[in-house]
Amino acid sequence: MSEENKNFGDKAEESAKEFSEGAKKTANDFTAGAKEAFSGGPGGDNKKVLAGLLAIFLGGFGVHKFILGYQKEGFILLGVSVAAWVLSCVGVGLLFVWVPGVIGLIEGIIYLTKSDEEFYNTYQVGRKPWF
Numbered sequence: 574m575s576e577e578n579k580n581f582g583d584k585a586e587e588s589a590k591e592f593s594e595g596a597k598k599t600a601n602d603f604t605a606g607a608k609e610a611f612s613g614g615p616g617g618d619n620k621k622v623l624a625g626l627l628a629i630f631l632g633g634f635g636v637h638k639f640i641l642g643y644q645k646e647g648f649i650l651l652g653v654s655v656a657a658w659v660l661s662c663v664g665v666g667l668l669f670v671w672v673p674g675v676i677g678l679i680e681g682i683i684y685l686t687k688s689d690e691e692f693y694n695t696y697q698v699g700r701k702p703w704f
Contacts, residue, residue, distance in 0.1 A: 632677010
């Protein structure tokens with residue numbers, strides 16, 4: 574009976590080890606895939622999809638500019654947005670509240686319609702800050 578228990582214990586230990594190795598491999602594959610997806614490619618430098626989606630949804634706040642490393646332009650969009658919202662209390666800002674959002678929407682569409690290589694060369698290597 575103890576020989577049976579020993580064999581059962583060895584088999585259970587071997588199965589647990591195989592499961593653990595499989596789980597580690599799956600986790601590593603998932604992590605690598607997630608990093609590739611959010612960085613825009615295997616090189617990890619192309620941020621096209623992330624910048625495009627942020628430009629469409631949060632473009633008025635300049636978030637996509639910060640992601641691409643354009644701090645000055647990001648602060649300009651953020652400042653215009655905040656100023657327009659503050660001035661909208663007096664009515665004047667209502668004319669300007671929509672401007673940063675439209676700029677973000679246009680830039681997001683431009684980012685997403687460019688090829689990966691063209692986006693990378695234009696906005697990350699060439700450092701073109703607007704449109």
